[in-house]
Amino acid sequence: MAEEQGIAGEDLLQLDRSAGDFHYDVKYAYDAGVGLSEETVDYICDAKNDPTWLRDFRKRALEIFLREPLPTHWASEQLAEIDFSQIRYYLAHGQRAGRSWDEVPEEVKRTFERLGVPEQERKFLAGVEAQFDSEAAYSNMKEALRAQGVIFVGSTEGLHKHPELFRKWFGKVIPPGDNKFAALNSAVFSGGSFIYVPPGVKVSHPLQAYFRINAESFGQFERTLIIADEGSEVTYMEGCTAPRFDTATLHSAVVELVALPGAKIQYITVQNWSPNVFNLVTKRGMAMENAEVRWIDCNIGSRLTMKYPAVILRGRKARGEVLSIALANSGQHQDTGAKMIHLADETTSNIIAKSISIGEGRSSYRGMVRIPNHLKGCKNNTECDALLINTSSRTDTYPAITLRGNRSAVQHEASVSKISAEQIFYMRQRGLPESEAMSLSVNGFVNDLVREFPMEYSVELKRLIDLEMEGSVG
């Protein structure tokens, strides 16, 4: 349903209740139509004025996508419900992102204002990119960072203006053949960020991207590449929302991180997808000597999320970390996890995954830790904790730890706890409404992990959990 009313001050408050569930009718200047074929890819290449090498890259990726079967043999059967011929692969207003909010088309600006993006930008961000369907509508960064040589632009601008940097790493951490959805993204990607941080530069405030799906039956395929040069540091945060439609919406991103020697990248996701979104994302970072890649991943909402952030520990003493929270409410399946591939001595990795399943909700953890025989002094710690709220929820853990030889150490702990009807009654007897009792338990369960998050994000996460719990009580 189109939402025509203007934004009054008080409307913003109401928004907090309905989260991202609203959309405006928008006229698109570019529309690749419904379905996926070589023509779709050509349309996108033409619209974006892609160089030839990229057109070839996209077409090879399309072939892989069409050839590869859906991984339903190990993943959810629900994947078969996605009708790839009914999806719109490219919808855009224009090709250039505004550098100030005044340059952003009115209805797009309204959307981001409702989501509080400009306000957050003023308060604590070093730069913001706001993507609306296929393209960024706004992209800006603090002048001081530009002066230090930091690059923070959309993927298209990145590949046109900084081809030498872009091509060196693009598709190298996650090649198109990695999996069917990485291939799909490689074929039709648009939007996402390109970031380069020069040697020694420490970006103190986070750079933020906001991915907004507005259109129905749409697929969003952003592509992000972050390169942190030697000894530099950067934190990137992404937020995502979409309105609730009856038809399936697809979000299939690819994120590649490159932390050169001594660099640190922290990538934070707080997604709050509506329950019709299939969220199939490939995220992987490469950490060179002494570098650190840290994924903080909070998955709330969606119909099916499949996401296993990975770190390839390529240089000596590299560190990788995945801290993840997944919340599966009724009708949702969070299939999440982490991968740590140790390729050098004295590399360390840490995985803490917490999942919450409510009602009919289902969450699975899939882990992969690989430490080959010839390496020494490597360490991995894996902790997966599941919280089940009411008995029909289910949770599965599929940890796969491959440790060959005895010169490295791994530690694995898993726990399942339950919030029973008796516990909910106890809390209600003290005056807490059911939804609050559940929120409190969930927050208590994730608390020690959330302490690791930047302040602004822990507040946001708590708010999303409260909203989700309100929605789960009939």
Added chain:
Amino acid sequence: MSLQICDLHARIADREILRGISLEIRLGQTHAIMGPNGSGKSTLAKVISGHPDYEVTQGSVLLDGVPLLEREPDERARMGVFLAFQYPCEIPGVSIANFLRAAAQARLPEGESLSVTDFYQKLYREMDALGMQRNFSSRPLNAGFSGGEKKRAEILQMAMLRPRYGILDETDSGLDIDALKVVANGVNRLRGPEVGFLIITHYQRLLDYITPDFVHVMVEGRIVQSGGPELALELERHGYGSLEERYGSSKLSPLAETGTQG
């Protein structure tokens, strides 16, 4: 002003447990309920506070004249009903302090927020009075608490939430003699013209410290005898034997039904 229970019948899993309870607890009064195991004392406490497993088949409960039984458990709590559970459950990950803050906040009108400094002042005052270490408030509620610590935590919650009607279900069980005094003291500090208490216990020793105004004996879902504090002393001497003989029917006794030994 009173908590008025009128001809209350309730069942669980098709078994009638409460079979016509009538009892009025006025503000300022303290009532004690005693009775053999399985007679329905905890059931009464849970039915008053709205436990979803029980079905009320007959009767009513009025809180200061307002019908209680159609209200949600959390509404009843906010109206002033507090139950100190016989078996308090563990709430993992939620500290005593955070839990009580949320409960106190839930009692404020929409839009008003709790003063954190006032809250902690009050919390520490009550903890001191109950002989609890302050850092105890950061432990997850009831998780890994000893039996005595759980009971103390129940009284702490009651002291913080200041109910109009407090129901204590065997809060004395499992307490050593010093803890018993501390807990009794905690209850006595709350007694006054604005609060009514219903104290479920098996032992006279609690009533040595909290002198009730009335004592009732429950047998098989009914109150079969009521009196003053002297009734408890009498029961202590003679047990429930004669009362059970008189009021219990073996046909209705759950123990007889299953053939297990109490």
